[in-house]
Amino acid sequence: MRILAIETSCDETGVAVVEDGRRIRANVVASQLVHQDTGGIVPEVAAREHLRAIDALTEQALRDAGRGLKEIDAVAATVGPGLIGCLLVGANYARGLALAAGLPFVGVNHLEGHVYANWLYEVAGGEPPADPPPEPQIPAVVLIVSGAHSDLVLMEGHRRFRPLGRTIDDAAGEAFDKVARLLGLGFPGGPLVERAAKDGDPNAFPLPRAVLADRYDFSFSGLKTAVLRRVRELEAKGPVPVADVAASFQKAITEILAEKTARAAAEHAVETVLLGGGVAANLALRAEIAKRIGHPLRVPPPRLCTDNGAMIGAAAFFVLRHRGTEMPVAVRSDMKLA
């Protein structure tokens, strides 16, 4: 089963060709650098860029895969959650392509894409590896963290998800973005804060961790406000020790995420802990979670943590394989995992 998959939920235009939900034959991603100037994503600008890029990227993905449309079995696209104007570009392009090529269209929940990114592996030089990595064991606890989402999910089986908790205010990635802006580091904040934190002392400034007792929900706004207040105090005294603030913030936020993830893994009989989303590329977060759990931890390589078409192709395969389960087709900005 070979799937052409399209992702346009936010500011990356991704097109991929994926076989059997696992082997990546092509995975092209155009990141929209335009947003670096504005320090955030402008939905209208993002939607325009998607439309401008999508057809050429599709052509390139098919070329990279060395496959014509005749050798494709289904076309998939993200239908939510995400920016509505952006989702509409990818979903309508993919539906048009599927209809015209006589192929089934598969609507994919973006969050499922982040989960199934853990099933993917690259095909180097055209030949699949003799011993592909084993599939992740399920049931699993999955933490999806990015600029748009912070979700803790129990994956009971393929396409069977039970939401455990989510952010009640900012997404984890947004907190990184805001702190990065505060420290003058730029956008997107995740990798920039991580780099700045390398040379800093994570214990320089104690920061509060909102404890939502007995719940798996997250809150990052208190932490963000505390960082803001601390930076203002430091500014009054002289130059801000950027590395120390970045390291202290990173330690606080990774501890919040790791503590809930580890507790969820301990309280539910699971085989594995899986990560997904752009913030999952953060090495301090991985280390903190690995330290606290007694389970194997799976994290996709960084370029599969951020939004891409391959993860949508992987998720689409499992949608088709588990046909009894619900498949969304209509585009919804606020779609949840079910």
Added chain:
Amino acid sequence: MLLALDTSTSWASVALFDGRDVLAEETWQAQRRQGDELFPAIERILVNTRTAFSAVTRVAVATGPGSFTGLRVAIAAGQGIARGSGAALVGVSTLDVLAYPHALSKQRTCPLLPAGRDIYYAAFYQERNRRWLRRSPLMVATLPEICRQIGTHTLFVGEIGPETESTLRDLLGPKALFAPPASRMRRAGYLAELGWKELETRTQVKMSEIEPLYVRQPSIRVSFDQTFAAPPADERALGLPKRS
């Protein structure tokens, strides 16, 4: 066979055209649901006309002006179809589609589309030397600003609510003419005719060149200096329906 797709505003329309006749057409008030309702509508007209998708070798999409999000729905769908089957794709201005059915009226015709906050998209069309042409640049302006450009009897078409109609009557008196509501509407059958003609005379442009007409929405200013982004020639004949 040509498939025409128009999701420029809250009104959406799709049509199937065989080069001479419109075989099926569906026009509906989609509000903001164009993105979800476009494909079911396409599938319905294919089923109703017993047409296999493989017979569709041409696609025409409305490129605006209109709602940016709405415009992208049909254009993205058209690009996907062209990629999927190799069908030829053409973009046609939404105002051209609105004006075209009135080519034989002999009147100066002004299609109007709401651009938000008392602002309208508009342009003037008129027959001259048996050629039906767009006679003005694209206007993005208030009704008084548009009416200041009008000295002669003008037929208004497009999305004109009761308030807009009475404002135009106040501003222009007997010079303001109105087509019956049903014939003011945008219908993809006309888009199909225009798109077909365009493809007869022009070779396929690059797919990425078919873009929405992203007109800056001024809060108040007239932008008479603003020309149509594409197609470029103001002098381009849009073709007259054959006289019998």
